[in-house]
Amino acid sequence: MMGGGNASESAYRVLMGVLESRTGQTLSPNRIWRIEMSLKPVMQRHGIEDLDALVAALVTSTSRQLLDDTVDAMLNNETFFYREHSVFDDIAVKALDHVRAANAATRRLTIWHCGVSTGQEAYSMAMLLAEQGEKWAGWTAQIVGTDVSYQAISRARVGLYTQFEIQRGLPVQRMVRWFDQTEAGWLAKADLRRRIDFTVQNMLVDRPPLTAPADLIFCRNLLLYFAKPMREKAFARLRAMAAPQSFLVLGAGETVLGQTDQFVASPRLRGLYEPADQQVRRVAA
Structure with missing residues (x-):
C-alpha cells in the first residue's frame, strides 16, 4: 500500500x-502519504467523497477546474522572502555588478524566477533592484515569475500576504516601505507589483515570456521533485533561456554535479552556477 486512508493503490x-x-514533478515516498490530506479541501469543494471517487471524477469529468485544483493541491508551494540572505547579498553586489558590466551596451537586465510559487522571491528581487535605483537608471529591467500552479500565480499577482508570510525573511523597514497593512493582510504596493510579470507556465513545455535571454535565473528547490530524465530536460531548458554570461541560482541543498553538463559552479560566486559552454570559452580566452 502506498498511502494511508482507504484509498486504493491504483x-x-x-x-x-x-x-x-x-508538471514533470514526482512525489517522493515521504510526500505520498500527504496526498489525501492535501486533497481533502479539493474533495470537499467539489463534493467528492474519497480519493477513489476523485480519480473517477478526473477520468470522466470535462472540468478543467477539478484537474487544476487537484494538481495545485499536490504541489509544494513553500517559499519566503529573501530566502538564504547570504545568497541575496552576493547577488545584490557581485552578480548584478558582473551582469551590469556585461550588458553595458544594451542596458537591459532580465531575471527569471522559475517555480516562483506565491511570489515572495520575485518581490525580493524587485525590492532589491528598486533600492539600487541610481545604479539601474536608464536600464530596462524585466522580472518574470513563472509557475505551473494557477492558484500560486494568482496569489503572487495580488501580492497579499499573511502576518506569518510577511515576517518570514522580510526586514521590518522593507515591510513598511513596500507593503500596506490591510484587513486582509499585507498588500504589496502597486509600484512593486508592476515591476514583475507573473505567468502560469510549465517550464518543461512552455517558453517564459522573456524579452531577452535571462541574466539571472532562480530555480530553487524545484528540480528536487523531478525524475532524472525530466531534470536533464529542465537544465537544458534553463540553459536555452540563459544569457551567455549569466548566473543560475539553485536551492541550498541542490547542485549541478552529476545532474547536468549544461552548468558549472561559478568560480567567482560561491553557491551560484554559470553556463558550462561560456565557462569553457572564458577559460580558453
Missing part, C-alpha cells in the same frame, strides 16, 4: 501520474 498511482504528466 488511486495513488493515477494521481502521481497526473502530477508528473502535468
